[in-house]
Amino acid sequence: MEKKESRPIAVIECCEEIPCNPCMSACPHHAIVIEGGIHHIPQLKPELCVGCGICVARCSGQAIFVVGQEQDYGVVSFPYEMLPLPEKGMIVDGTDREGQTVCQGEILKVMIAKNFDHTTVVTLKVPLGKEDTVRGFRFREDR
């Protein structure tokens, strides 16, 4: 879960032993490894991660995010299984792990793919530094 690079890469927030491994086979770059039995906690090899977000959609526990910084803003990608879907360019509230609003954000990307099987990967642009706290969004009342 520790993050040393600033470019957007996967952050695995799966901190409990669950017999589960789809994230490992989902990664086309072999950046996720689970050693010593499928209940062990997945580990990221940051140097191999390109931040594509496939694991975000494939994790059954919705516990993987892509987090990082671009030049002057932060980005967070997270799985989304609610309706309606947000649209690119929309201004929304960025929410934290407890669902509390922490900042304003802009929807940068809404990734839908057949093999994501109805899990959409949403990428949010947030103020620098907020990318480690924001893990979701809420539509604004005035949308």
Add this chain to the structure above:
Amino acid sequence: MGITREIETEVAIVGAGPAGLSAAYEIAKAGGEVAIFDENERPGGQLFKQIHKFFGSSRHGAGVRGIHIGSKLLADCEEAGVEIHLNAVVYGIFPDAELGVIIDGHSVRVKAKKVLIATGATEKALAFDGWDKPGVMGAGAFQTMMNVNYVLPGQKVVMIGSGNVGLVVAYQILQAGGKVEAVIEAAPAVNGYSVHANKLKRQGVKILTSHTVKRVLGESSVEKVEIAKVDEHFQIIEGTEELLDADTVCVAVGLTPSIELLKMAGVEMTFLPKMGGFIPLHNEYMQTSDPDVYVAGDSSGIEEASSAMEEGKLAGVCIAGATGHLTEEEQQSRMQEIRESLLALRSGKGGEGRRAGNQEIVRRYEEWKRKNQDQ
């Protein structure tokens, strides 16, 4: 009504859920003749209600939604020639693997060589003041109405129990457009997987540990729910009461094996609370104290759907062996593969306890067998 019809089959399976279907497929694939009987109008047991992606090994359907796993399993069974009787209530089991079944209102006698009871589980109830008011229901019942019948039975829900059933159903209520006022847990910590709990928390749902429901208020339906903190002995701490606005209370406080038919069959039972209560004694071949009666899935001890499918396969392979459709060698090698999958599924948080529970059941079976032989 009278007996109007007779069905003869090599293997009769009661319950077309994950365990029953998995067993049927193994038996039919090996060349056995299988008929499944299920009282519901649709097959799949609880699988078709599970719209979330399953955990487990990606080699065995993990990452796939339960509903899709169910459809695949059903198609496999149909292709392999499994006969599935729906709206078929098995009301009795008699000596020599004979079943009494009502199919579409007609009484049918089923004669088989081996019977597999894969009847699943029943939700445990929780008694509190007002628990009989309309709007108080099992989380599984809510899930059936929502995901199978597309009806949202309540808008503002209080979920009692933070096991995986409570957490998963609470999340699905949000997906269906309902509101979850809180998840209440009497224990000091969340019982289910933290990733499921975190999904809810990110949506702003409160999970209140060391809390219980005290009573439900409302004239003829749920209007308010009074909750309170509990101490380490699960006793309500007076003065900590709080009122929640809700129209529904979902109870998700665990499951107990559906063992009525097994009791009627007279098989040996054992009491093991951590596996859900009374459990039919069985050996590593999923065979009960009656050598013609097998068990698999939640009716042989409460676990989860992926384990139920593997256990079903295990029972299926053993029945295929016992009916001469697999050689001893084929059976043993398949059993070894399935055991390895089961060991993997019975690992990590919660899994270790289920592994120990299953070992305990088999140990008690062996003990019973030794005593029985001595007499």
